[in-house]
Amino acid sequence: QITLKESGPTLVKPTQTLTLTCTFSGFSLTTHGVSVGWVRQPPGKALEWLALIYWDDDKRFSPSLKNRLTITKDTSKNQVVLTMTNMDPVDTATYYCARRDYGSGALDYWGQGNLVTVSS
C-alpha cells in the first residue's frame, strides 16, 4: 500500500523559509524511475506544480519559483523535503506531495496536503 503524508508548519511569517517534509511508504526512491513531486493549491484556485526529485537525485523546478525552491531526499527515512524561501502571503496554499508514475508521468498517489498560511 502506497501512502504519502506531508508535515510542516501551518503558519509562517512573511520573509521566512518554509520547510515541508513528505514521508512516504510502499515504494522506494532508490528504485529506477521513481520520483516524487510537490504541488500546491491556493484556496479556491488551481493546482500548481512546484518541484520534482528523481531516484537518481535529478531535480526539476517550476521556472517561476526555481530561485526560491530546494528539494532533497533522504532515502533511509523515505522522506522528501521541500524548502521555499522568502515566503509571501500569496504563497498561502495547501501543499501536496505526490508520487509520479514512471511510465505515464502522472501523479498516481497523493498525500492529504498541508495548509500553509503566510501571515504576520
Place this chain on the structure above:
Amino acid sequence: QSALTQPASVSGSPGQSITISCTGTSSDVGSYNLLSWYQQHPGKAPKLIIYDVSKRPSGVSNRFSGSKSGNTASLIISGLQAEDEADYYCSSYAGSSTPWVFGGGTKLTVL
C-alpha cells in the same frame, strides 16, 4: 494564469454525459500523450482518474473516459452521478524541464 485552458464550469443532470475540454499548445498537449485528469472533491486531495490520455487506473469507473485531438484533450463523464460533482484538472507533460503543466480546473455541478 494556468498553462492549459479549461472551462471554469460545466453542469449536467444525473444520467447525462458531459465533456470537459483542456486546450494547450503544440509544446505540451499537442506533442505528448502524457495527458492526465484529476478529480478533486472539496477539502480532499486530487485523485488520478485518467492517464496517458485515455487510460483508467484500477478502480476508476468506466464512466470516465478521455480523448485527444491536436492541442485539445477531453474528459467525458457518462451516466452522471451526484458523486461526480467535483473539480476536475487536466495536466500535460511539457518536456523534461517541465514535467507537468496544469489546467485551471473545471467545476462540475450535477443538477
